[in-house]
Amino acid sequence: MDYNPTNYSIKFPSRLQPKIELSTLNHTNASLFGYAKTPTSWPYTYSRRAEFSIGLFFTPELINYQAEPKETKKSYYLDLLIDYHRNSFLLRSGLGMSLSEDNGNYAIDYETYDSIGYYYNITSFSVIPGNPDSIVFNTSVEGVYDSIDHNTVENPENQYFYINIPLLVGYKVLEHRRFSCTLMGGPVFSILIHENEHGVSFSDPEAISINIENNTPKRIKTNWQMMVTLGLHYKISNKMSFALEPTYRQYIKTVYND
Numbered sequence: 702m703d704y705n706p707t708n709y710s711i712k713f714p715s716r717l718q719p720k721i722e723l724s725t726l727n728h729t730n731a732s733l734f735g736y737a738k739t740p741t742s743w744p745y746t747y748s749r750r751a752e753f754s755i756g757l758f759f760t761p762e763l764i765n766y767q768a769e770p771k772e773t774k775k776s777y778y779l780d781l782l783i784d785y786h787r788n789s790f791l792l793r794s795g796l797g798m799s800l801s802e803d804n805g806n807y808a809i810d811y812e813t814y815d816s817i818g819y820y821y822n823i824t825s826f827s828v829i830p831g832n833p834d835s836i837v838f839n840t841s842v843e844g845v846y847d848s849i850d851h852n853t854v855e856n857p858e859n860q861y862f863y864i865n866i867p868l869l870v871g872y873k874v875l876e877h878r879r880f881s882c883t884l885m886g887g888p889v890f891s892i893l894i895h896e897n898e899h900g901v902s903f904s905d906p907e908a909i910s911i912n913i914e915n916n917t918p919k920r921i922k923t924n925w926q927m928m929v930t931l932g933l934h935y936k937i938s939n940k941m942s943f944a945l946e947p948t949y950r951q952y953i954k955t956v957y958n959d
Contacts (some may be wrong), residue, residue: 758778758781776801778797781796791871791885795867796866800861803859805900809854809903809913811911812850813907819843820842862893864891865889865891865892867888867890869886871885883932885930888926889927920958925953927950
């Protein structure tokens with residue numbers, strides 16, 4: 702658009718009025734769009750402001766334990782997270798708690814007084830009259846008993862409670878109306894705060910000796926993980942969104958001492 706008048710004032714919305722006012726264009730042909738494209742002329746309110754959001758997340762998780770035999774256990778996370786948005790980039794951190802399940806390992810050795818066989822006990826004998834070379838033995842069957850060793854393993858389910866501190870960086874790869882998609886990743890630091898190891902009890906009325914050895918591996922107090930998340934967000938209103946975030950978590954080192 703070209704504006705030919707020598708004096709011209711442009712009216713803007715009230716929120717922009719203090720920032721822009723064009724007047725006295727002393728040109729016979731002045732391009733308004735040429736002026737607007739000049740970077741130094743952009744008002745700072747045109748740039749997208751940074752935003753903060755806070756979210757409460759509940760995450761059920763399946764943990765694949767690589768010990769033999771391989772098992773899959775459950776874990777549950779409850780996190781209060783803060784997102785810092787800047788254009789299409791995102792920085793996330795916060796604080797959370799988690800409960801992880803794992804098997805204990807208890808070796809139980811005990812002895813019982815059991816039968817290991819039998820023998821024939823001679824109770825009496827007699828000579829057959831008229832046949833001195835023949836002897837008749839009277840016997841009874843007697844059992845043989847001894848202490849027998851038995852071994853078994855019990856695997857009760859233990860629980861471990863952690864505090865988690867994530868630090869994720871993300872980028873919004875898609876935004877369409879109310880729906881957006883963000884790819885995030887980064888480290889998570891975990892601190893073990895409580896162990897709920899149930900132990901085992903064993904009794905056998907025929908046992909004469911019982912020994913229980915706890916072979917459950919001890920966990921280290923802190924560990925690191927790397928996490929990758931695909932964030933699917935649906936804006937319910939201008940101030941509230943629903944998020945569904947499938948997540949893969951890889952432990953950097955073993956959580957066990959040994």
